[in-house]
Amino acid sequence: MFKIVNRKEMAQGTVILNEIEAPLIANKAKPGQFVILKADETGERIPLTMANTNPEKGTITIIYMVVGKSTARFKTLKVGDSYMDVIGPLGKATDIEKVGKVVCVGGGTGVAVMHPITRANKLIGNDVTCIIGAKTKDLLILEDEMRAASHRLIVCTDDGSYGKPGFVTEALKEVLEANKDIKMCYAIGPVPMMKFVSKMTKEYNVPTIVSLNPIMVDGTGMCGGCRVTVGGETKFACVDGPEFDGHKVDYDELFSRLASYFEDEKKCMEEYCKLAEAAAKL
Amino acid sequence: MAEKPGKKEKIPRQSMPEQKPDVRARNFEEVPFGLPSEAAILEAQRCLQCKSPACVEGCPVGVDIPGFIALVREGKFTDAISKIWEMNALPAVCGRVCPQELQCEGKCIVGKKDQPVAIGNLERFVADYERKNRLAPMPKKAARTGKKVAVVGSGPSGLTVAGDLILKGHEVSIFEAFHKPGGVLVYGIPEFRLPKEIVFSEVEGLERQGVHLECNQVVGRSVSLDELFAQGFDAIYLGVGAGLPTLLDVPGKNLIGIMSANEYLTRSNLMKAYRFPEYDTPIIRGKNVVTLGGGNVAMDSARTALRLGADVSRIVYRRSRAELPARAAEVHHAEEEGVEFHFLAAPLEFKGNEKGRVIGMKVQQMELGEPDASGRRRPVPVEGNVYDLECDLVIIAVGAGANPLLTKSTEGLQLNKWGYIVADPVTGKTSKKGVWAGGDIVTGAATVILAMGAGRQAADSIHDYLMRGW
Ligand SMILES: Cc1cc2nc3c(=O)[nH]c(=O)nc-3n(C[C@H](O)[C@H](O)[C@H](O)COP(=O)(O)OP(=O)(O)OC[C@H]3O[C@@H](n4cnc5c(N)ncnc54)[C@H](O)[C@@H]3O)c2cc1C
Ligand SMILES: Cc1cc2nc3c(=O)[nH]c(=O)nc-3n(C[C@H](O)[C@H](O)[C@H](O)COP(=O)(O)OP(=O)(O)OC[C@H]3O[C@@H](n4cnc5c(N)ncnc54)[C@H](O)[C@@H]3O)c2cc1C
Ligand code: SF4
Ligand code: FES
Numbered sequence: 112m113f114k115i116v117n118r119k120e121m122a123q124g125t126v127i128l129n130e131i132e133a134p135l136i137a138n139k140a141k142p143g144q145f146v147i148l149k150a151d152e153t154g155e156r157i158p159l160t161m162a163n164t165n166p167e168k169g170t171i172t173i174i175y176m177v178v179g180k181s182t183a184r185f186k187t188l189k190v191g192d193s194y195m196d197v198i199g200p201l202g203k204a205t206d207i208e209k210v211g212k213v214v215c216v217g218g219g220t221g222v223a224v225m226h227p228i229t230r231a232n233k234l235i236g237n238d239v240t241c242i243i244g245a246k247t248k249d250l251l252i253l254e255d256e257m258r259a260a261s262h263r264l265i266v267c268t269d270d271g272s273y274g275k276p277g278f279v280t281e282a283l284k285e286v287l288e289a290n291k292d293i294k295m296c297y298a299i300g301p302v303p304m305m306k307f308v309s310k311m312t313k314e315y316n317v318p319t320i321v322s323l324n325p326i327m328v329d330g331t332g333m334c335g336g337c338r339v340t341v342g343g344e345t346k347f348a349c350v351d352g353p354e355f356d357g358h359k360v361d362y363d364e365l366f367s368r369l370a371s372y373f374e375d376e377k378k379c380m381e382e383y384c385k386l387a388e389a390a391a392k393l
Numbered sequence: 394m395a396e397k398p399g400k401k402e403k404i405p406r407q408s409m410p411e412q413k414p415d416v417r418a419r420n421f422e423e424v425p426f427g428l429p430s431e432a433a434i435l436e437a438q439r440c441l442q443c444k445s446p447a448c449v450e451g452c453p454v455g456v457d458i459p460g461f462i463a464l465v466r467e468g469k470f471t472d473a474i475s476k477i478w479e480m481n482a483l484p485a486v487c488g489r490v491c492p493q494e495l496q497c498e499g500k501c502i503v504g505k506k507d508q509p510v511a512i513g514n515l516e517r518f519v520a521d522y523e524r525k526n527r528l529a530p531m532p533k534k535a536a537r538t539g540k541k542v543a544v545v546g547s548g549p550s551g552l553t554v555a556g557d558l559i560l561k562g563h564e565v566s567i568f569e570a571f572h573k574p575g576g577v578l579v580y581g582i583p584e585f586r587l588p589k590e591i592v593f594s595e596v597e598g599l600e601r602q603g604v605h606l607e608c609n610q611v612v613g614r615s616v617s618l619d620e621l622f623a624q625g626f627d628a629i630y631l632g633v634g635a636g637l638p639t640l641l642d643v644p645g646k647n648l649i650g651i652m653s654a655n656e657y658l659t660r661s662n663l664m665k666a667y668r669f670p671e672y673d674t675p676i677i678r679g680k681n682v683v684t685l686g687g688g689n690v691a692m693d694s695a696r697t698a699l700r701l702g703a704d705v706s707r708i709v710y711r712r713s714r715a716e717l718p719a720r721a722a723e724v725h726h727a728e729e730e731g732v733e734f735h736f737l738a739a740p741l742e743f744k745g746n747e748k749g750r751v752i753g754m755k756v757q758q759m760e761l762g763e764p765d766a767s768g769r770r771r772p773v774p775v776e777g778n779v780y781d782l783e784c785d786l787v788i789i790a791v792g793a794g795a796n797p798l799l800t801k802s803t804e805g806l807q808l809n810k811w812g813y814i815v816a817d818p819v820t821g822k823t824s825k826k827g828v829w830a831g832g833d834i835v836t837g838a839a840t841v842i843l844a845m846g847a848g849r850q851a852a853d854s855i856h857d858y859l860m861r862g863w
Contacts, residue, residue, distance in 0.1 A: 135615060136615070139614075139616075149572060153671060153672045155672075196572040199611075199614070200614060200615070328660065328674075331570055333636040333638070334638060334656035335640055335652070336653075336656045345640065367749035368749070371649045371650075372675040375675035376675060379669070379675065
């Protein structure tokens with residue numbers, strides 16, 4: 112059992128932070144790696160990146176967006192409750208080297224995944240510009256943390272309710288124009304965001320790392336469900352990734368495969384909401 | 394020979410009552426119900442009690458088959474289980490999944506003229522009797538040696554090693570990557586063939602003996618072998634199986650609805666997706682399903698598809714019926730349940746719709762050509778004979794490879810060119826001091842009993858090492 116010792120709601124309750132007791136994992140984990148969590152006996156195995164680890168305290172922190180039944184069930188867990196299973200650290204760690212100027216682009220909950228990578232870049236001595244975006248002001252997460260983790264932060268909202276109006280790609284274009292010596296770009300967020308960021312950095316010849324989130328089961332390279340096409344080759348995101356060369360990823364295939372269980376997930380969520388409503392009335 | 398008891402009156406081979414094909418093809422309950430005791434005793438009377446029994450030669454772990462059958466004949470079912478346990482720790486599993494027609498029953502003398510003694514069904518009967526009644530004395534544990542052994546992987550080979558070494562007085566911990574123990578017995582083989590309750594009851598037995606079980610430990614990621622040694626383990630056994638799916642490299646291979654048997658069966662068995670939405674993990678419920686391959690994995694997939702509501706479940710196999718590597722009983726059951734077989738057929742291409750979902754495939758008709766290096770006649774394409782099959786789910790069950798996660802992250806572990814661990818065939822010793830390996834990760838995908846046999850040999854060698862040295 113893996114106990115939740117701290118919990119926070121962000122972005123109007125659509126994004127949840129859990130700090131979980133998992134000393135062995137906390138001790139081993141590196142930025143970019145993920146864990147698989149299962150809430151209880153009937154639960155699904157859900158992959159989430161570690162947004163933070165605290166080896167002294169023996170805890171890991173995950174930040175997730177509530178998008179379906181499993182994350183909705185996770186949301187009901189309170190401080191003192193436990194996850195039945197937490198497996199990790201899984202996946203490869205981010206390659207972070209001292210290169211000079213880097214830009215980190217995070218969208219949605221991708222911002223949470225970006226946080227440790229941003230911080231590690233600053234620590235190693237890179238000059239870090241960070242661009243984060245959300246649909247609207249209320250959905251923005253980790254603004255203060257990202258400001259502290261980088262040298263300068265640009266905030267964008269799609270609807271212009273806060274910061275710079277527009278998509279993160281527009282802000283990125285300005286940054287790339289103004290800094291021809293940017294050596295590296297990290298982009299983590301929704302698939303279309305990563306696709307368009309990569310398209311742009313390719314024009315500017317800036318190497319780009321993206322973190323992919325295909326559907327997973329085991330997370331150990333055993334099922335092939337997480338396969339993605341990178342540079343024309345089949346890769347398993349759980350063991351070969353989750354980070355890949357952004358210029359080589361087949362985003363359209365990934366986007367399509369993410370919808371594999373769309374109908375089932377919708378049904379599952381609807382039934383769950385009905386049950387939750389009924390329970391609330393009791 | 395004429396004086397042997399079995400010869401006096403001719404008793405026909407007793408068959409197990411089972412669920413009717415049309416009923417069972419729609420549920421996940423076990424297919425056969427097992428032999429009633431009277432039938433088991435009758436069946437035991439068919440054994441000739443040979444002086445040099447051929448069946449035992451056919452058994453990879455050398456169970457005293459006439460010995461236990463003689464006890465069944467006398468109704469001493471509890472003594473019979475103790476007899477089997479001397480050589481085989483998981484008879485309830487083996488009775489259900491061993492390819493008996495190639496092993497003990499394939500060699501049985503009675504089988505020369507009549508049907509062989511139903512050794513597998515008797516083994517299963519005795520094991521089930523014990524699980525229900527719990528009368529047999531537990532084997533005695535030797536005095537504590539103070540030595541610690543780590544077993545990586547909780548499949549049949551890891552469980553065997555753990556069971557043997559705990560009895561010899563060592564401290565044993567199993568590290569399992571999944572959240573539940575059992576390996577393929579739990580994530581691969583479906584409930585209707587091997588109820589999971591049987592596997593968990595075996596594992597509980599080991600825990601009662603004192604084996605520590607640590608799930609959610611992906612050795613190589615969560616902890617390395619050198620770290621295990623540093624934690625005080627004196628020896629390590631690697632029984633991590635052949636957990637790497639083989640996918641196909643043909644156009645359309647990544648369409649939605651094309652998945653490895655590992656993924657399909659893991660979702661259904663381990664994650665219980667067949668009980669979705671009570672369990673949260675979804676699975677594609679194809680109406681028109683094609684399974685590629687011809688082994689046990691393919692039979693299990695095609696039969697699972699029927700139970701998940703398929704109208705048509707087809708097996709498309711590259712070679713002919715004679716080469717089907719699956720257990721005879723599984724092929725028979727699959728056919729009874731309505732699985733259709735397309736022999737000498739190979740996939741050329743998958744076709745998808747605008748949503749990226751598979752809707753069909755192109756199949757190349759093959760014929761048997763010249764024998765290849767293995768002596769089997771190689772399938773070759775029949776020029777111009779290509780046909781289409783409609784399908785909304787394709788399950789790929791064409792074999793497994795060595796998962797590199799642990800092996801590639803461990804220094805000093807010699808691998809062969811396919812990535813399997815090189816281990817001494819007798820002792821199971823690897824090139825790394827203090828590390829043994831066995832089962833599918835050494836032999837490539839094989840059988841439960843071979844994995845157990847390798848575990849037994851390695852356990853003996855580990856014991857020697859712990860008491861005497863490498
Ligand atoms: C390596 C990795 C790291 C991730 N890190 C984070 C993170 O830090 N924060 C975060 O909010 N999300 C993260 N995700 C995505 C997260 O796993 C999914 O949002 C979650 O599984 C959705 O489950 P659900 O049952 O709530 O939603 P569902 O109703 O099941 O699905 C909603 C959508 O989520 C996606 N999804 C469903 N199941 C999975 C699955 N098993 N794996 C991946 N995606 C799935 C699908 O696109 C689906 O349409 C990560 C995914 C991966 C693979
Ligand atoms: C669907 C299917 C049906 C089959 N049917 C039959 C049959 O009818 N009869 C028969 O005799 N054989 C059958 N087989 C083959 C048989 O199941 C295998 O040969 C046997 O299970 C191999 O045993 P093992 O102990 O070597 O490995 P496995 O059973 O594969 O167990 C390995 C275990 O190690 C774990 N593991 C892997 N990597 C790590 C790691 N890094 N750290 C920790 N744990 C790890 C895995 O999660 C797994 O639990 C079938 C196989 C399949 C897939
Ligand atoms: S070969 Fe057949 S008849 Fe002879 S001992 Fe074995 S099971 Fe009995
Ligand atoms: S999640 Fe199964 S292979 Fe990656």
